[in-house]
Amino acid sequence: MSLRDLLYSLYARRLAASLVGKPRPQHVGVMCDGNRRWAKEMGYVDPNDGHRVGARRVRDVLRWCDEVGIEHVTLYLLATDNLQRPASELDPLLKIIEDLVTELAAEGNPWRLRMVGALDLLPASTATALKAAEEGTANRTGGVAVNAAVGYGGRREITDAVRSLLHEHAKAGGTIEELAEVLDVEHIAEHLYTKGQPDPDLVIRTSGEQRLSGFLLWQSAHSEFYFCDMNWPEFRYVDFLRALRSYANRQRRFGA
Numbered sequence: 001m002s003l004r005d006l007l008y009s010l011y012a013r014r015l016a017a018s019l020v021g022k023p024r025p026q027h028v029g030v031m032c033d034g035n036r037r038w039a040k041e042m043g044y045v046d047p048n049d050g051h052r053v054g055a056r057r058v059r060d061v062l063r064w065c066d067e068v069g070i071e072h073v074t075l076y077l078l079a080t081d082n083l084q085r086p087a088s089e090l091d092p093l094l095k096i097i098e099d100l101v102t103e104l105a106a107e108g109n110p111w112r113l114r115m116v117g118a119l120d121l122l123p124a125s126t127a128t129a130l131k132a133a134e135e136g137t138a139n140r141t142g143g144v145a146v147n148a149a150v151g152y153g154g155r156r157e158i159t160d161a162v163r164s165l166l167h168e169h170a171k172a173g174g175t176i177e178e179l180a181e182v183l184d185v186e187h188i189a190e191h192l193y194t195k196g197q198p199d200p201d202l203v204i205r206t207s208g209e210q211r212l213s214g215f216l217l218w219q220s221a222h223s224e225f226y227f228c229d230m231n232w233p234e235f236r237y238v239d240f241l242r243a244l245r246s247y248a249n250r251q252r253r254f255g256a
Contacts, residue, residue: 008238015241019068022248025201027072029216029223030061034207034231041231048092053233055100062104062111064240065144072145072197074116076215080153083121094122098129101148105133110143116193117152118160126150147194154217161191161218194219202247206232222254 032054039050058075065073077097083090104111113134119127130150165187169179189195199219203212208229212220226243228235 012238012241015238015245019241019244019248022245024068024244025070025224025247027074027198027200027202028065028070029074029076029200029203029220031076031203031205031213031215032058032232033076033205033209035233037207038231038233047089048096050231050233051093051096055096057233057235058100059104060237061235061240062144062146064237066110068244070144072147072200074147074149074194074200074216076149076152076213078117078150078152079214080118080121080151080156081214083151094126097148097150098126101130101133101150104146104148105136110140111137111146112140112143113137114145114147114193115150116147116157117150118156119151121151145197147197149215152193152215154212154214157193158188158218160193161188164191189218192218199223201252202226202243204228204243206230206235222252224250224252 035050035054036047037050038053039047042050044050062073077100078093082093085093101113101115103109105113115130115134119130122130130148133148166176166179168191194216199221200216200223202225203216203220203223204226206228208227210225210227216223224247226246228239228243230239
C-alpha cells in the first residue's frame with residue numbers, strides 16, 4: 001500500500017468513527033451530476049465514457065449506503081429535460097442507464113428498485129427494461145430501497161399526482177367541490193412516485209452546481225442539502241462520509 005493510500009484509509013476510518021452515535025439520514029437523494037464534464041476534462045473522445053464511469057460510481061455509493069444503514073436512496077439519473085437531447089447523445093445514455101438498472105437488479109444484489117419518472121416518455125425498450133428490473137426485485141428484503149429517477153421532473157411528478165388524485169376521486173363518485181373541501185398535502189403525497197417512503201433527509205449534488213433542477217421538489221421541502229465541487233465520477237468514499245458528517249452536525253429545522 002502506498003503512503004497516499006494509507007493516509008486515505010486512515011482518514012476514512014477517522015471520518016467513519018466520528019459518525020458513530022450521530023444522526024444519520026434515513027433517505028438520501030443523489031444528483032449524479034457532472035459525468036460529461038468529467039469526461040471532457042479527462043480527455044475522453046466519447047463523452048458517454050463519463051456516464052459509464054458514473055454508473056460504476058452508483059454501485060459504489062449504494063454499497064456505502066448499505067454499510068452505514070441508510071434505508072432509501074433516490075438517484076437522479078435522467079431528467080425529462082434531457083429527453084430533448086439529440087438522439088446521438090440520448091440513445092447511448094439510455095443504454096447505459098438500462099445496463100446499470102439491469103445490473104443492480106441482478107441476482108445476488110440486495111437492492112429493491114422502484115422506477116420513479118414518466119416511463120411513458122421513454123422508448124418502449126427502455127421502459128420495458130426498467131419495469132422488468134423493478135418487478136424482479138419487488139420481493140427482496142434487506143438492502144437499500146433504490147428509486148431510479150429516469151425521465152423524471154418534479155413538476156411532472158406533482159402534476160401526475162394531482163391527476164391521479166382527481167381520477168381516484170371521480171372513480172369513487174365524488175365531485176371536485178367535495179375534494180376541494182378536504183384536500184390537504186397528504187392527499188397529494190399519497191399519489192407521488194415515492195408514495196409510502198419517507199421524504200429525503202439529505203440531498204447530495206455533485207459538479208459544483210447549487211440548484212435542484214427539478215429534483216424531488218415536493219419531497220425536499222425540509223431536506224438538508226450538500227453540494228460538492230467534484231464531478232460525479234470523482235465522488236469518493238471520504239466525500240460520502242463528509243456529506244454524512246455535514247448532515248450530522250446540522251440542527252434541523254422543519255419550518256422557517
